[in-house]
Amino acid sequence: MTFIDQFKQNFIEENRWKYILNGLGVTLRVTLFAVLIGIAIGFIVAIIRSTYEKTGKLKILNLLANIYLTVIRGTPVVVQLLIIYFVIFSSVRVDKIFVAIIAFGINSGAYVAEIIRSGIMSIDPGQMEAGRSLGFNYIQTMCYIIIPQAFKNVLPALGNEFIVLLKETSVAGYIALEDLTKGADIIRSQTYSPFVPLLSVAAIYLGIVMLLTFLLKKLERRLRSSER
Amino acid sequence: MSDNLNKNEKELLIHVDDLSKHFDNLHALNGVSIDIYKGDVIFVVGPSGSGKSTFLRCLNRLEEPTGGKILFEGIDITDKKTDINKHRQKMGMVFQQFNLFPHMTVLKNLTLGPMKLQGKSKAEAEEEAMKLLERVGLADRAKAYPNQLSGGQKQRIAIVRALCMKPDVMLFDEPTSALDPEMVGEVLEVMRELAKENMTMVVVTHEIAFAKEIANRVIFMADGEIEEEGDAAEFFDNPKSERLKAFLAKVL
Ligand SMILES: Nc1ncnc2c1ncn2[C@@H]1O[C@H](COP(=O)(O)OP(=O)(O)OP(=O)(O)O)[C@@H](O)[C@H]1O
Numbered sequence A: 001m002t003f004i005d006q007f008k009q010n011f012i013e014e015n016r017w018k019y020i021l022n023g024l025g026v027t028l029r030v031t032l033f034a035v036l037i038g039i040a041i042g043f044i045v046a047i048i049r050s051t052y053e054k055t056g057k058l059k060i061l062n063l064l065a066n067i068y069l070t071v072i073r074g075t076p077v078v079v080q081l082l083i084i085y086f087v088i089f090s091s092v093r094v095d096k097i098f099v100a101i102i103a104f105g106i107n108s109g110a111y112v113a114e115i116i117r118s119g120i121m122s123i124d125p126g127q128m129e130a131g132r133s134l135g136f137n138y139i140q141t142m143c144y145i146i147i148p149q150a151f152k153n154v155l156p157a158l159g160n161e162f163i164v165l166l167k168e169t170s171v172a173g174y175i176a177l178e179d180l181t182k183g184a185d186i187i188r189s190q191t192y193s194p195f196v197p198l199l200s201v202a203a204i205y206l207g208i209v210m211l212l213t214f215l216l217k218k219l220e221r222r223l224r225s226s227e228r
Numbered sequence B: 001m002s003d004n005l006n007k008n009e010k011e012l013l014i015h016v017d018d019l020s021k022h023f024d025n026l027h028a029l030n031g032v033s034i035d036i037y038k039g040d041v042i043f044v045v046g047p048s049g050s051g052k053s054t055f056l057r058c059l060n061r062l063e064e065p066t067g068g069k070i071l072f073e074g075i076d077i078t079d080k081k082t083d084i085n086k087h088r089q090k091m092g093m094v095f096q097q098f099n100l101f102p103h104m105t106v107l108k109n110l111t112l113g114p115m116k117l118q119g120k121s122k123a124e125a126e127e128e129a130m131k132l133l134e135r136v137g138l139a140d141r142a143k144a145y146p147n148q149l150s151g152g153q154k155q156r157i158a159i160v161r162a163l164c165m166k167p168d169v170m171l172f173d174e175p176t177s178a179l180d181p182e183m184v185g186e187v188l189e190v191m192r193e194l195a196k197e198n199m200t201m202v203v204v205t206h207e208i209a210f211a212k213e214i215a216n217r218v219i220f221m222a223d224g225e226i227e228e229e230g231d232a233a234e235f236f237d238n239p240k241s242e243r244l245k246a247f248l249a250k251v252l
């Protein structure tokens, strides 16, 4: 069979390209919303942890945050996904996309939290003192002065985390969610020709990752130039 | 006696009573008491580690005192129930390391406080900031970022940032110690102007000649205590304690 034939068989016949396109849509949606949840959780956890480290306040919240970080980073994301789908949501009918977003968001939040925390801790303590001496309270100083600088410093690491997350969502097939990877796998199981669908999907992931990397570099350069 | 009468005519701004600060076992401040009046230009000198910075930073509770009392404009700001943030707006502070906000332009550095804390409009805050910038000769740097400025420029901006809050007292912690020698003068000039305008100032410094020039009162600290305190002229020309004599012999 020529490549053209293979292409036709895997993508054109029976409109199989739809598995890829729909799968891509699912993957992007899951990644995007999981990223948003991850950032929200990450910020909250990071602020709790760095506040505790710097002032000794928020002891109980800090303990909870530590448990969350330990559990999430100490177990595989596939297991977390399966637990959330089959254990936590076992008795309710929920959209699998929703479950995936929650699972990957909670997972990503743990990594984002540590990235942002390291960013906050790297800011010169003089910045907090300057903010407080003007009359800003702790939260205001965090929001106006510390976090914007910390965020800028950790942007490369955050971008990296999101690229990792995009690729990690490829295990969503474990709960039979038809994401990009699962779409290719369905085609493979129908046509019995693994080569074209799997390599195509690999190329699509690679393309997205390269695009994200490019955009990230650009953003980084722009942020840096604003300080010089 | 005449001295006391003079003081009574002046308005009391900060009353420090038996202030102490202990870091675990280390007694950085040991029962410091002093009255600071409106228009006072008080210089704090003393050997390294004598508690000068700790004293200054306790005044706006950047360092939490472990004992004693501070009344600022009649209000006990060491009382945990006092909203210290409100009173800090009236106590400008200038740091050795400038501590400008590097992610903001100069103008944004200056207007952040007035806009967010004092409810000023952008236009109003910027107008006031530009006026002050002009007075320190840096109006053309308003759109620059701190990293684009020299040390002397940064410190002048830091002073203006504190002034934009319209403080009743300015606290300086070694404002020229991080500067190259050729930039010290421009910062001292700004402080000189402030003193002329009757700004109340508390200045920790090693610039003894400058203290001699603009201070009206000088404090000598040693081991977390005020070892000697007096009018500037008396202090330098007629030191009493042996430690102050030894200190002055070393630095003059
Ligand atoms: N955060 C802190 N934790 C523990 N010890 C401290 C802390 N800050 C200051 N100290 C100690 O308190 C004492 C007084 O310090 P302080 O900084 O007030 O001295 P200083 O007179 O300002 O000295 P310098 O001229 O070197 O700036 C020193 O022994 C110092 O080591």
Ligand SMILES: [Mg+2]
Pocket (backbone or CB within 6 Å): B052, B053, B054, B174
């Ligand atoms: Mg000091």
